[in-house]
Amino acid sequence: MACEFGEDDCGELLKLYRRGKKLGSGGEGQVYLLSARRRAGKKYAGKSVKSMRNAENEARLMSKLRVCPGVVAFEDFVREREAGRCYGTIVMELCGPSLAERLIQGGAVTEEEAAKTIKTLAETLKWMHLRGVVHRDLKPHNIFQRLNTSAVDEVVIGDFGMATDKQWDMQQYCGTAKYMAPEVVAVKSDGARGPRASYTAAVDVWGLGVIAYELLSGYRSRVEFDFLRARAFPSDLASCEAEDLIQGMLAVEQSKRVTLDAVLAHPWIVKHCGSGEILTAMPYRRRHCGVKRKFSGIGKDLIVKKILAG
Numbered sequence: 143m144a145c146e147f148g149e150d151d152c153g154e155l156l157k158l159y160r161r162g163k164k165l166g167s168g169g170e171g172q173v174y175l176l177s178a179r180r181r182a183g184k185k186y187a188g189k190s191v192k193s194m195r196n197a198e199n200e201a202r203l204m205s206k207l208r209v210c211p212g213v214v215a216f217e218d219f220v221r222e223r224e225a226g227r228c229y230g231t232i233v234m235e236l237c238g239p240s241l242a243e244r245l246i247q248g249g250a251v252t253e254e255e256a257a258k259t260i261k262t263l264a265e266t267l268k269w270m271h272l273r274g275v276v277h278r279d280l281k282p283h284n285i286f287q288r289l290n291t292s293a294v295d296e297v298v299i300g301d302f303g304m305a306t307d308k309q310w311d312m313q314q315y316c317g318t319a320k321y322m323a324p325e326v327v328a329v330k331s332d333g334a335r336g337p338r339a340s341y342t343a344a345v346d347v348w349g350l351g352v353i354a355y356e357l358l359s360g361y362r363s364r365v366e367f368d369f370l371r372a373r374a375f376p377s378d379l380a381s382c383e384a385e386d387l388i389q390g391m392l393a394v395e396q397s398k399r400v401t402l403d404a405v406l407a408h409p410w411i412v413k414h415c416g417s418g419e420i421l422t423a424m425p426y427r428r429r430h431c432g433v434k435r436k437f438s439g440i441g442k443d444l445i446v447k448k449i450l451a452g
């Protein structure tokens with residue numbers, strides 16, 4: 143259970159910032175609105191994380207990604223070390239609502255908005271992976287709209303609580319069940335049987351595929367994602383090109399999953415985001431257009447009932 147951080151527990155933080163309303167909370171701690179005592183009261187979000195080790199690691203990774211425009215901007219890290227309290231607060235860019243809130247309240251977005259959002263996220267992920275950082279918990283709850291914009295595609299990636307830049311971490315069972323790549327789900331049973339297999343940064347491409355799916359279909363239940371991991375893909379989700387890209391990102395085998403370069407060069411992205419020159423590098427095959435899907439409409443409901451009953 144998350145512990146609460148009262149004002150009395152924040153001596154060091156309160157020397158530098160005034161603390162305002164709670165913006166949210168999660169498994170690791172709470173996020174509050176902060177305004178700097180200097181810098182003309184500039185507003186930030188402050189995430190207090192109950193474990194100093196986890197807080198330091200999250201702050202370190204955010205700091206490493208500081209210059210990346212698609213990552214929530216890191217500002218400061220404040221340690222509390224008085225008797226009885228030992229934790230850290232990550233001070234970062236104040237963002238607008240999460241993509242999850244947007245999807246739950248507003249439903250699915252247009253193909254153009256979805257393509258632009260996926261492009262922004264793919265560029266950001268590519269940048270992160272080049273610097274050796276894998277997010278491992280990519281989901282609409284951890285993607286935030288930039289403040290003061292209503293454009294769905296002006297998004298930044300946040301919550302680096304599960305992220306890593308260590309190869310030896312790439313066999314941990316972690317993330318959020320609904321958005322987990324099949325190879326991450328598999329390490330759990332591997333662990334019981336013997337040595338675990340490592341996964342790769344492609345776990346973030348799977349997460350991106352699930353996000354694309356939810357952008358086009360609205361917020362979905364977990365059951366549906368169990369189908370995606372079982373290679374069942376619904377028909378009539380969107381245009382043929384959108385489906386082709388999503389199926390490429392949701393390839394169950396890591397080696398067959400599209401790369402971020404291929405995502406950025408895909409005709410669906412190019413069509414909606416207009417990036418002419420990368421068309422030549424396009425590995426697009428109309429893999430599934432016109433091919434019978436594994437389930438659709440009524441059939442899907444039947445499978446859901448069967449699994450729930452079983």
Ligand SMILES: Nc1ncnc2c1ncn2[C@@H]1O[C@H](COP(=O)(O)OP(=O)(O)OP(=O)(O)O)[C@@H](O)[C@H]1O
Nearest residue numbers: 165166167168169170171173187235236237301303
């Ligand atoms: N930069 C930010 N600006 C505004 N609100 C934020 C920001 N970062 C986080 N929040 C709010 O705080 C909530 C929790 O943040 P975050 O996801 O980083 O914490 P967490 O403890 O890792 O959560 P979880 O375990 O649920 O993933 C978010 O869902 C959001 O509502």
Ligand SMILES: [Mg+2]
Nearest residue numbers: 168283284301
């Ligand atoms: Mg989160």
